[in-house]
Amino acid sequence: MPTLMWFRSDLRVADNTALWHARRDASSENASVVAVYTITPEQWAAHDMAPVKADLILRTLRELSAELATLNIPLRIITVPRFADVPSALLKLAREVRARAVFFNKEYEINEVRRDEAMTEALANEEISTHAFDDQTVVPPGVLRTGEGRWYTVFTPFKKCWIKHLESEGIPEVLPKPKKQEPIKIKSDEVPSRIKGFEPWPRPELWPAGERAAMKRLSRFAERSIASYKDQRDFPAIDGTSTLSHHLSIGSISPRQCLHAALEANRNKLDGPSPGATHWISELVWREFYRHLMAAYPRLCMGRAFKPETERLRWRDDPEGFDAWRDGRTGVPIVDAAMRALLHTGWMHNRLRMIVAMYLTKDLLIDWHLGERHFMQHLVDGDLAQNNGGWQWSASTGTDAAPYFRIFNPISQSRKFDADGTFIRRWVPELADLDNEMIHDPSELPLLLRSTLKYPAPIVDRAMVKERVMQAFQAIKG
Ligand SMILES: Cc1cc2nc3c(=O)[nH]c(=O)nc-3n(C[C@H](O)[C@H](O)[C@H](O)COP(=O)(O)OP(=O)(O)OC[C@H]3O[C@@H](n4cnc5c(N)ncnc54)[C@H](O)[C@@H]3O)c2cc1C
Structure with missing residues (x-):
């Protein structure tokens, strides 16, 4: 009698804990493994999954199916509207193939747990x-x-404890690919070419799919960029980060595979001689921290603020301001460049995510939930735990250890992290001819010159921004 391996956000064959155990368990019983994946379009839409991410999942499933075929494991695909329909659909499949067990890796979000x-x-x-x-x-x-x-x-005490735990308990090994099984009669289903409600993504070449592509990207990053990661990670015009988040979010690479690559570059130390590798490990720990928070506080999955008192904040109702932010028309070049890049590529550099999230929630004083949703609807790596963590950190409703609240000046950030305006020039071509000083803040140009640019004036007066947001936070104190 076969064992079912239910793939979810772990779309790989190597270092897949449930798959490895499923195969071992089945072979000890002289049985075989049948894999299954469930597509739930209505649930995905309710979770604001971006079309670019849905497209990545389909392409990854094709790669996964081919990898599984080399092990003689068929991949069945079930499509049902919502999570509520999954139990009966899985039961039907279990009966059909006469499965005696289902193996899967845990997901920690509340709807997934239910x-x-x-x-x-x-x-x-x-x-x-x-x-x-x-x-x-x-x-x-x-x-x-x-x-x-x-x-x-x-975060910081969590990270210290994380390191101490791994130093005393040992670092989990990367599991090998499971062994090939004898061929079985059950056939794989075809992976659909599109999903109802999700437009096919027009630029799939931006996001190569599957575990081979993910490992290639990891190796390239480890060889070329990890050593300089600490110095280069904040500059959006530089390819200085791993760009592995989309693979991590759907599991075409595992965090253990990433950690082992970093350890190799760091003389096997979590906090070792390479500042780049040490810092990259720290970012992997941020990912773990936000996952840990999501499991600890299910209310975070339900749109609640981590700091309950911040639910009393009086956000501004400003649909026009939101639309300008969403479309990259705020009159702040670094914000507009970042927002346009997101719409075009489905991804945004971490420094820019912080700048635009701060801008929405502090400069415009618009509710972080709207930004969080827009990100999910457009990010290839959209991930509830990281996205919610990043938004709440930026909105000062979350776990930032800074006292009171934090605010960025987007123009200073722009001068610091895109000094020669390379990133802005790429995404806001109407400013491409400005010099390295003016490109960050064209509102400083003489009026006559400014009127020749086809670029909006800033939609908010920065001089009053700090006072306004201070008052909003002051009002909820105590
Ligand atoms: C407002 C906001 C929203 C965000 N939304 C998401 C999201 O939906 N999905 C997502 O994966 N990340 C999100 N992040 C975190 C971070 O911006 C991305 O993980 C990172 O930019 C991905 O690029 P990379 O793979 O090159 O990262 P690298 O710098 O190479 O880091 C390696 C990995 O560590 C993790 N990581 C890095 N930075 C962070 C961070 N600040 N918080 C949590 N994990 C991190 C990611 O898994 C990343 O792939 C968000 C951050 C902010 C401020």
């Missing part, structure tokens, strides 16, 4: 066992606790 509970119950009624594994992080959510047994809520 779906899995319902599925486990439905299968248990028919004596089909379920086996869930922690795989999405190097250290599973819930393992690291403060001295008082509480979940960490601040």
Whole structure:
């Protein structure tokens, strides 16, 4: 009797904990593994999944199916509207292939947890066992606790504990690809070429799919850029970061594979001689931290602020300001360049994510939920935990350890991180001829010259921004 391996956000064959155990368990029983993936278009739309991400998933499934075929594991595809429809659909498949067990890697978001509970119950009624594994992080959510047994809520102590834990317990190994099984009669389903409600993404070449592409990108980053990561990671015009977030978000690479590559560049130390590799590990820990928070505080999945008192903040109702931000027409070149790049590529550099999120929530004083949603609807790496964490950090409703609230000046950020305006020139061509000084703030140009540019004046007066946001935060104090 076969074992079902249910793929979700772990679309790879190598270092896949549930797949590895499924194969081992099946072979000890002289049985085989059948893989399954569930497409839930209405649920994906309700979760604001971007078409670019849906497209990446389909292309990755094709790669996965081909990888699994080399192991004689067929990949079945189930399409049902929502998570609520998944338990009965899986049960039907389990009956059809006469499966006795379902293996899967855990997802920690609340709707996913509820779906899995319902599925486990439905299968248990028919004596089909379920086996869930922690795989999405190097250290599973819930393992690291403060001295008082509480979940960490601040990054730096979390990171210290993460390092201490791995130094004492050992770093988890990367699991090999499972062994090939004997051919079986069950055939793979064709991966659909499109999903209802999701437009095909016009530029798939930007995001090569599958675990081979992911490993290639990781190797290239480890060889060429990890050493200089600390110095180059903040400059959007430089290809100085790994651009692996989309692979991590759908699991075409594992965090352990990433960590081992960084350790290799860091003499096997988590906090070692290479500042670049050490810093990159720290970013992987941010990812783990936000996953850990999501598991600890399910309310974060429900749109609630991490700091409850900030739910009283009086955000401005400004649909025109929001539209200008969304379309890259705010009159602040670095913000507009970043927002236009997002719409065109489906990705944004981390420094720019912080700048535009601060701009929306502090300069325009617009509710972070609107920005969070727009990001999810357009990011190839859209991921509830990281996106929510990043937005709440930027809006000062989240876990930032800075006292009170933090605000960036987008023009100073632009001068610092895009000094010669290379990034702005690429995405805001109407400013391409300005010099390296004026390109950051064309509102400083003499009026006559400014009127010749086809570029909007700033939609908000920076002189009053700080005062306005200070007052808003002051009003909720106590
Ligand atoms: C407002 C806002 C929204 C964000 N939304 C997302 C999102 O939806 N999905 C997403 O994956 N990341 C998100 N991030 C985090 C970060 O911007 C991206 O992970 C990063 O830009 C991806 O580029 P990279 O793969 O080259 O990262 P690298 O710099 O090479 O870092 C390696 C990996 O570490 C993780 N990482 C890096 N920086 C962060 C961070 N600040 N927080 C959490 N994890 C991090 C990512 O998995 C990343 O792939 C957001 C950040 C902000 C400020």
